């Protein structure tokens with residue numbers, strides 16, 4: 375057998391391939407009504423995602439990337455793709471499409487759904503830039519600069535623009551090309567961590583929104599306080615408060631100051647979110663280890679977020695304040711070998727994914743009394759019979775979706 379050279383002995387390079395296949399079973403009760411099983415895009419069994427992950431390392435330079443296919447949304451895109459370099463065991467660099475260091479690390483939500491900040495671009499957001507992290511005792515510091523949001527993936531244009539083919543919600547123009555876009559963002563986060571999971575931190579984010587029609591940038595910023603507190607060996611509590619604002623934000627045409635901004639993901643076009651809001655989140659989980667081969671553990675959880683918006687919509691000359699949003703996920707996860715299954719009762723008021731009008735005005739003004747038309751617009755879209763304005767629904771119903779997500783992770 376040939377002797378290994380010293381260089382081969384020292385070779386720490388590696389290449390790992392992983393991924394997941396997941397599908398969803400869902401049954402929804404939206405706006406007080408439901409449909410038979412199966413109904414396309416409502417109640418039935420759907421492919422959720424097929425994804426491939428690669429982690430590689432050579433000469434100290436690493437690569438992390440993940441590509442995702444979503445047959446149910448006719449789209450596919452990179453979730454992340456960045457290079458790593460460790461200066462030491464306490465100093466790390468990431469360059470590429472990498473996670474924005476904002477709020478709870480690594481994630482706020484316990485379920486398959488995330489918490490509400492995800493749907494606003496403030497949880498598990500990946501953008502294009504550079505991040506430097508260092509650890510000093512129990513303190514971890516992250517500083518990052520993002521030139522732009524992540525590049526677009528591939529989608530079906532009848533669902534929404536190519537720009538909306540992305541994993542994480544970002545500010546994108548309604549037509550996909552002309553209007554508001556994220557640019558020149560800086561992030562800072564400091565976290566105190568103890569080995570038994572206790573974590574507390576502060577995050578700050580500031581960036582520009584560049585409007586390509588007005589050739590003008592306006593400021594956006596966000597602040598977060600978060601804490602994860604183990605109440606016992608099995609019970610975990612997560613708390614987070616976010617304040618964000620886009621003062622002086624222009625509409626996509628670049629003409630008017632508005633109280634909302636368009637965000638999009640999953641190739642499904644854009645929806646509005648309030649330009650300014652406070653979002654409060656609380657999550658509790660209970661971990662139960664079992665010996666029921668092949669089942670290893672159950673995690674029971676409840677995640678709740680409340681979004682208190684600033685802003686108003688003008689309907690027939692009257693300024694009506696934006697209606698708040700609620701998001702609640704009650705459920706449990708089962709781990710059995712490589713299979714993780716989530717059983718969730720997802721409930722929401724003005725939650726963009728829990729509605730007959732997917733997206734819409736849920737996160738800005740709130741939905742209208744008819745969910746199919748934006749509030750303030752003609753209810754039947756027919757001018758010849760005059761204007762029957764869709765009023766803002768100030769007490770919108772609780773919408774519920776039962777969801778089972780079964781995934782094999784390799």
Ligand SMILES: [Ca+2]
Nearest residue numbers: 500501542544
């Ligand atoms: Ca993003």
Ligand SMILES: [Ca+2]
Nearest residue numbers: 499501523544
């Ligand atoms: Ca972003």
Ligand SMILES: [Ca+2]
Nearest residue numbers: 752756760762
């Ligand atoms: Ca009409």
